[in-house]
Amino acid sequence: MLKYSSVSSLLSGWERGGEMAKTGQLGCEAAVGSLTPAKKKEYKVSNRLHEGKRPLYAISFNFIDARYYDVFATVGGNRVTVYRCLEQGLIAVLQAYVDEDKDESFYTLSWACDLDGTPLLVAGGSNGIIRVINAGTEKIHKVSFVGHGDSVNEIRTQPLKPSLVVSASKDESVRLWNVHTGICILIFAGAGGHRNEVLSVDFHPSDIYRIASCGMDNTVKIWSMKEFWTYVEKSFTWTDLPSKFPTKYVQFPVFIASVHSNYVDCTRWLGDFVLSKSVDNEIVLWEPKTKEQSPGEGAVDILQKYPVPECDIWFIKFSCDFHYNAAAIGNREGKIYVWELQSSPPVLIARLAHAQCKSPIRQTALSFDGSTILSCCEDGSIWRWDVVQS
Amino acid sequence: MPGLPLAVRETTNVGCSCSHSRTADQMCRQQSRVHLSTEEQLAAEESLSVYCKPVELYNILQRRAIRNPSFLQRCLQYKIEAKHKRRIQITVSLSGSMNVEVQKQEVLPLHVLLGRPVADVTEHFAVYQLSRACAITTFNQYGKKDQTEANFIIPEIKKLASDARVRNLNIILISNGEPKGASGENHLSLDHEELTSFPNIEGNCLWGKIPIDSLCSSLERCVTLSLGHKAEMLSTVNMHPCSLEPKFLNQNNCMTFSSHNVDPMNSYQVQVSICAQEIGARERSPYDSYSYNDVPTSSLPHIIRLRTGNVLFNYRYYNNTLQKTEVTEDFSCPFCLVRCASFKGLRCHLTSSHDLFNFEFWVTEEYQAVNVSVRTDIWRSEVVHDGVDPRLQTFFYCSKFKRHIRSKNLVQNASHVHPHVLESQSPEAAQEGSHEDYLQKENGTCSSYRPIAYPTDAALLNDNGSYKEEKLQKASFSETHLMSARHKSESFGSENHYAAECIEPDSSSPDTIGVCAATAQASISNDFAQLGSGSNLVPPTVLQFAKTRKLSVERTDPRNRALLQKRQFFHSHRAQPMASEQVSSDRDSEDEVDDAIADFEDRRMLDDFVDVTKDEKQIMHMWNSFVRKQRVLADGHIPWACQAFSQLHAQVLVRSPALLWCWKLFMIKLWNHSLLDAQAMNNCNIILERFQNGSSDPKQS
16 A cells, blocks of 8 residues: 555645745745656666557556566557566566457556456557456456447556546546446536546545546546445446446536646546646646635645656656656657656656667556566557666 | 239149259249148238238329329330331341452442432432441451441331332442552541441542332332341442542531542442341240140240240248249239330339339349349338328338448459449449448348359359359358249259349348239239238228327337347437337436436535525525426426425425525515516415414315
8 A cells, every 4th residue: 555654744844835835825836856867776678579560558567466566568559468577577478459449549558356356457448448358367358338438548446446447538528437347337527527538537545535537628627426435335236237327427526726738648646646747848746725615626736846858748648656656757759757756856766768769658657666667659669677786 | 914823833844854944943933842831821821911012002103103104114115116116127248249350359348328319310420418337348258247247227118118208218339449559549537446437438439329219129029028037139239430529518428429530440340138127026926926825834834934025023922931923024014014125124113113122133045033022121101001000100211321332242242243244233233232231241241242143154154063153152142032042053053054144132131022913903803802901901990099099119110119129229328338128118318317416416516605504505405406306497487386395395494494484585586586476475375384383284274
């Protein structure tokens, strides 16, 4: 589980900063990290794979099941591939799935598992149909999730209840699914919902009711499903047809943040803070300050900024290790920036560059302890960086 | 009765092993191998009656169309008339030149034209208006017919005798064959590509003529001409030298033949063979003059098949297992008795005018046949089912969406297809074919629905037996045409030499049924009274239906129902796929309001108000919720809504004076805005007072 000690120390540090600014605005000037690498760790390329010509849009380690921390999966085109990271930089291909529709282009994947603990791969893309692959039996799991009216841009798994996944779609909605029963439980859309494509979504690490979503309407919205939790519970015991489940609309978020002035293409919770990025070469850490009395309103306190040069195209996502100590993000030129998340001001752990890695990196994956960094590029290549033991 | 039912098939086929009658047997099979129990026979009879209503409908349409025939019908009528118009075809060929010294290249090429003198013909000067030129390039010999013969068509002999204009016609022969020592005087710009066009000749040449007049008199003497026999005669033509000048008077092709100042060229004689034949009457075959009464019944089917213009119609019914056969003459349509001039015409007519049936067309050397079945997939509201009130049937527009994309399979097949078949098929049919193919693909099977042609080269087929079988498999229609598929494989497996030119299923439906077309006419007669009585059943069912007034899924068109069940439906709000029972249930998800969620949202929004008391929020919420559920939309609804609200929430209001006070205040506000009249407000207060006084039901007092 997340270490809250470091987050709270950070918080207390900012409380002090807040004291100074109490008379005026919230907080004070955000702390911007320095781009000179701290040389705390050194990474070296240990392997490189080429999956094909089609761009790879997502790569992800399986953090859901402790047995499979070294297993990761990639998606690109109509293909989902499962690999295992071995010793000495080796990578073994375990499974590969090809969607029956050759025009499908998967954009995202997430590891989940059903109540029995079978590892599941949930992938979605341009078709808007979410495929669930049972990686244990190597079969497509039950029925695919139909419901989204357009492409699926991101899928995330609730770490506290790994059969719940949430999907963000171009149809301006976010949907909560139960992969165990195949039920669409909630739809986060409507009067207070996103006004353009939803690009990213994330579950709060400890508050099971809370999710954050962001998209092309330049906002980050925080939703609560506390009042709807009975439906989530009902979904686990539902025995009738999934289509008959009383799916509910959640129309109003509890918080709407306008942190960015352009597409917001990735958001992650860091404790109660939110990390989000737009196309202005930086990741921003901010605190949503909701007012108990009036939901939907509130202020944003920008805490820190993690600069990422040449990261000005949309659909570049960052990833964190299991404990959210570090975040890795690729850029348009094929370089990777590894930031220490929980220090203030932020420390750049390493800047990874390779002469042959030139195409945009869409997604990175940090291993459980951050010792391995994987990146998937637009030219269909996968790069593996391993930390150099000193 | 348009056709002649063929009922005596078995006798002809027993023990007959020759390929001819085997194919005939397959074509005209009638329940031969199917043995049915009495119940099944009854069911078969019943399924036969599917034909009644479409045929009735077509009878009605035919009656309406008598005065104003369709364009197709007028075209076909013209074709029939043109075919039966008598005229004489004259074939001119060169059998040799009389003068031995004349060399071949001097005579040839010889242009043969039909001409009429325009000006007065003098000895040395003549102007002819010419038409229809042919060129003969060689002497009569076997083979190259187009180079040795010139064909003209002239009116029939009676007209020749009576019409002076026609009598004036001459067959004109022009030769400008290169004489020895030819100089540049002759300008001949005629090459073989232009043979059929009008020759462009001028300069010095030799010419001769054969007056039609003289031809006519010799033809009149020929008795057998009118019986369709050929009349042949030899004629010697004197070829005179002349100078030729083209003149285009009034844009007509005229030529001036002048023998003034002409170099004395050697005139010579050529022998021309003229062959005349009356056409139009030629279509008659000796069989036609027989009446059927004289023919022994055993050979009847064979003979009537052989007649040109006789078309076999096989009506499929009882799930394609049975068929009835009848024969029509003169390519006439069995449904509306219209003659269609040719098989092609019949095909056009059937597909365009009788689209309630499926047609499969067969053409072989011996017979033309059409397999007919009822299309159940396109039944429109014109065809009224028993027990369905036509007035209550919903109308729907059924259009064929045209798909120009054809599967690769089709393209492959098309490469096997003999080109002439591709031409013969109508574009409509092709489109339909591809459309059907598309449907097929949807169902998961991929097969070709295009018309399929077999190579007409019989030798090729017989050389390689396995190849043809394989090809057949590929070509056979995957669906349900059991009969035709069996027929094909059998007929091709045997050694016969007939080649099915073209098999074209115009469309297909899995459940095709057949019937005798005679039922259309017979619905009036007593024999088929039980079949034709469908129309009489309509009035009682209408009444019955009017009583029940129930329109459920079961009652609607079976086609619509099938579509409903086949399709995947999605919930209008959740976009989740729906089960078929959900689709057909009474619940309509279209304007579903989730009351629980709406209440929740309402409460949350009211919570945002800071300057409103708790009781006020409560009343607001109650009212909002009431208004949403009861759909209080217009100002006029307010008085009713207030009374109903008072009635509904009286208990709660009475118990909490603060709430009651809020409610009364709200009613006063409504009254202020003239939405609530004093009378209604009074009624509300009476209702509430009664509750306050303890009587729960105001209606009792």
